Amino acid sequence: MNKSTSMSIPIANVRGIEIRVHLTFALVLLWAAFDWGISQGLGFAGAVYGLLFVSLLFVCVTLHELGHSLFAIRYGARVRDITLYPIGGVAHLEGDLSHPKHEFWMALAGPAVNIVLVVILGTIAIPLMGWRALDGMGVLWSRLQGLGPERLLMDLLATNLGLALFNLLPAFPLDGGRVLRAALATRMGELKATQIAVQIGQGLAMLVGLAGFFTGALNLILIAAFIFLSAAQEWRGTQLKAALRRLPASAALIKGGVILSPYDTLARAINAALLTGQSDFAVFNQGYLVGVLTRQDIAAGFQRYGPNIEVGRLTHTHLPTAHPGDSLWDIHHKLEKSGSPAVSVVENGRFLGLATVESVRRALQFAVA
Incomplete structure (x- = not known):
């Protein structure tokens, strides 16, 4: 058992893919309860809303990772598990995708799931809000500002849309960066394509980091650091793979x-x-x-x-x-x-x-x- 597995607990199994939650995930739940309950001054009801929203958000993240995983399985890879961390979900794949087009469609599958969720949530939210609007826009606005189902639906809709757009940025190793690498790999091979995708990803990461530094947005700095370091790790892994393929x-x-x-x-x-x-x-x-x-x-x-x-x-x-x-x-x-x-x-x-x-x-x- 590896260290990440020993620090996580299984909660579900979907088509042979074990869904696990890392123990540090509890920190996100504590933050959600504190932020909505205390920081925003919404009391116990706010804390409950924060816990519910974050829990449903990570259900969406799990579905996003399942989108990747099911396409990976379709193309011959094996998915050991999906682990939920405070920063998001990670699908642990074993094996190799045989063609760049497989990575292309696998990478797009995750954001596509979020877009589908946006459509589903919008289909539910629009009629509900239209019904509330019959009582006046003031009533609708107060419902959106409160802690009712209207706000929950809109928060989940906006977050899923944000996840889809963010992951489609061509910043390797985000999904958009993987799409870029797959497109390049069909013309110049995996090693050179990865090098270019990593350079673009790290360049965008530095821009995001600078924006976070000058605006005081700590979350942007953390995201930039994650993208930059993950891209470097992916580059080392690709170099290792290329070296192993050259040796008998x-x-x-x-x-x-x-x-x-x-x-x-x-x-x-x-x-x-x-x-x-x-x-x-x-x-x-x-x-x-x-x-x-x-x-x-x-x-x-x-x-x-x-x-x-x-x-x-x-x-x-x-x-x-x-x-x-x-x-x-x-x-x-x-x-x-x-x-x-x-x-x-x-x-x-x-x-x-x-x-x-x-x-x-x-x-x-x-x-x-």
């Missing part, structure tokens, strides 16, 4: 070394690791690969069972397989998708060696150096 699986192949039997004791694995520095061990039984024993398995097994436990009880079996001509990105994807600590590299049915997370990292470091 054979670059991360662990050949030779000490081979264990499932009937060997953990003490033998520990001695081999200390003498050779080997961290991951292939486990064979009668000439057939059984699985892999990693350094983490050795440490956890020793702590729990001691040195006399048989290696076979700690071995990871059912390893995914790869061809030596596959790229390190393919290996990385297989490791991530399977959750396995290693991939078995075979050619024409012959076992060549193992590729692990550690060996992929070392191969990448060696290539960069």
